[in-house]
Amino acid sequence: MRLMKRLGLALACITFAMAGPANAQSALNDILSNGVLKIGTTGDWNPMSVRDPATNSYKGYDIDVMTQLAADLGVELEFVPTDWKTLVNGVVAGNYHATGSASISPSRLKAAGYSHSYISVEILPFTTDDKAARFSGWDSINKGDVKVATTLGTTFEKSVREWFPDSEITVVEAPARGFQEVLSGRSDVFITSNIEGSTLLTKFPNLRQIGVSTARAPTPIAMLLPQDDQVWINYINSWIELKKTQGFFEATAAKWGL
Numbered sequence: 001m002r003l004m005k006r007l008g009l010a011l012a013c014i015t016f017a018m019a020g021p022a023n024a025q026s027a028l029n030d031i032l033s034n035g036v037l038k039i040g041t042t043g044d045w046n047p048m049s050v051r052d053p054a055t056n057s058y059k060g061y062d063i064d065v066m067t068q069l070a071a072d073l074g075v076e077l078e079f080v081p082t083d084w085k086t087l088v089n090g091v092v093a094g095n096y097h098a099t100g101s102a103s104i105s106p107s108r109l110k111a112a113g114y115s116h117s118y119i120s121v122e123i124l125p126f127t128t129d130d131k132a133a134r135f136s137g138w139d140s141i142n143k144g145d146v147k148v149a150t151t152l153g154t155t156f157e158k159s160v161r162e163w164f165p166d167s168e169i170t171v172v173e174a175p176a177r178g179f180q181e182v183l184s185g186r187s188d189v190f191i192t193s194n195i196e197g198s199t200l201l202t203k204f205p206n207l208r209q210i211g212v213s214t215a216r217a218p219t220p221i222a223m224l225l226p227q228d229d230q231v232w233i234n235y236i237n238s239w240i241e242l243k244k245t246q247g248f249f250e251a252t253a254a255k256w257g258l
Contacts, residue, residue: 026231027097037070040082040096040224044175046199047256049100051081061256062100065118068248069239083174085153088112091224098236099224103155113227115236117220118249119258121193123159125210126179126200131188132208141210142166147188149181156191159217163191183207195258 031037041062043051049062058079070077080096088111090096103121104114125141127134135141141148142164150160152173160169170187172178178190179200192200194215201207225233243249 027226027229028232028235031073031075031097035075036078037066037073037075037098038078038080038096039066039098039100040080040087040090041066041100042083042087042174043079043081044083044177045101046196046203047258048195061119061252061258064252064255065249066100068243069236072239083153084151085174087153088224091226094226097225097232101221102224103219103221105155105158105219107158108224111227113225113229113233115223115225115233116240117222118240118244119195119253120218120220121195122215122218123156123191124194124197124215125189125191125212126182126197126207127189127210128182128185129206129208132210135189135210137210138163138212138216141189144168147186149178149187149190151176151178155217155219160191163216179207198257 041049041051041058043049043058045060045062047060049058049060051058063079066079067077080090082090082096082099087099087102088108091099091112098115101119102108104117108114125135125138134146140146144166146164146167147170148160148164148167149170149172150157152171156178157171160167167189170178170181172181178187179192181187182190183204183206189210197209201209223236225236240249
């Protein structure tokens with residue numbers, strides 16, 4: 001009889017442990033209960049997310065995507081300011097329910113979950129017009145007399161350190177950006193996505209893309225989500241697939257020149 005009681009208690013403990021995660025509060029429940037979708041966004045990735053400091057408002061591809069998500073959920077939308085170095089920490093800590101677009105990387109996957117991808121990026125190098133003649137191809141950047149600028153906490157920082165070990169690397173912290181260091185003349189080269197690069201070339205006529213045979217690191221980008229919240233992840237993934245079939249992502253990309 002005592003053995004049976006012990007076995008029963010053990011089974012009850014196992015059942016409770018298995019049921020626990022299923023009964024845990026999902027971000028989806030929190031959003032619907034409180035009527036607010038909280039999105040972490042950096043506001044410094046043109047044309048994805050751009051913050052106007054005068055009005056504290058945001059615009060961009062990501063902003064349109066999240067506005068539609070909130071509308072389909074039937075809730076209000078709140079943007080939570082964050083930066084690249086704390087982007088993952090914010091979603092892990094529950095400061096926001098999801099982030100705007102972020103490249104999928106193994107380091108981020110260790111701590112956070114991702115949605116399905118809805119757009120991709122690839123990386124290109126850029127310099128200013130007065131220095132363009134110095135560079136032709138990726139190898140021309142990896143030299144001791146070349147200063148490469150990048151922003152702390154971004155995937156670009158990791159790539160710069162890996163691709164240009166012989167260069168002099170300058171790391172700036174948000175809200176400063178690597179391209180600003182190059183525009184100021186303090187650095188020679190920065191790398192960024194084809195998405196941001198096309199916008200910067202239009203905005204700053206003295207910027208030039210360095211000619212390379214191929215772009216590097218083609219990467220899908222997606223929303224960062226709480227890693228263990230499968231209910232919320234399932235909702236977001238189903239929503240993304242639905243919006244793909246409706247042409248929403250294609251139309252939004254076209255609006256922002258992507």
